[in-house]
Amino acid sequence: MFAILMTIAAVSRAQSQSNEDLKAKMTEYREKLNLTEEQSTRVDAINADYMEALSALKSSNEKKLAKYRRFKDIQAKKDKQMKEVLDKEQYKQYQAMQSEMKSEMKKKRKSK
Numbered sequence: 001m002f003a004i005l006m007t008i009a010a011v012s013r014a015q016s017q018s019n020e021d022l023k024a025k026m027t028e029y030r031e032k033l034n035l036t037e038e039q040s041t042r043v044d045a046i047n048a049d050y051m052e053a054l055s056a057l058k059s060s061n062e063k064k065l066a067k068y069r070r071f072k073d074i075q076a077k078k079d080k081q082m083k084e085v086l087d088k089e090q091y092k093q094y095q096a097m098q099s100e101m102k103s104e105m106k107k108k109r110k111s112k
Contacts, residue, residue, distance in 0.1 A: 029097060033090045042085045050078045 026047065030040055053074045057067055079098075083091050 025101075029094075032097065033086065033093055035090070039085055039090075043082070046078060046081045046085070050074065 030043070033039075033043075035043060054071075057070055057074065060067065060070075062070065082094055086094055
């Protein structure tokens with residue numbers, strides 16, 4: 001029983017840390033992109049929808065390939081929405097940040 005409680009506590013702590021990391025990243029991105037107040041509000045809404053879709057995807061019982069395809073669709077929708085909100089320079093910066101984040105994720109997966 002103790003081991004189960006410790007596992008739950010560790011998972012909860014990891015999720016909390018992930019949320020804090022995500023919030024810090026979002027603040028950093030807002031600053032790098034130099035968003036206006038209106039853009040910031042719209043980007044927050046896009047990101048909230050994106051995170052909700054990812055959460056639903058993660059908890060779904062779909063097979064890996066179906067999840068991957070759905071993930072790509074979710075990502076494409078987000079990119080399209082971001083392109084509508086950001087100007088050309090901001091969108092280029094956004095793409096560069098996305099590429100950097102993908103590289104970081106690959107490194108994390110390889111180190112596990």
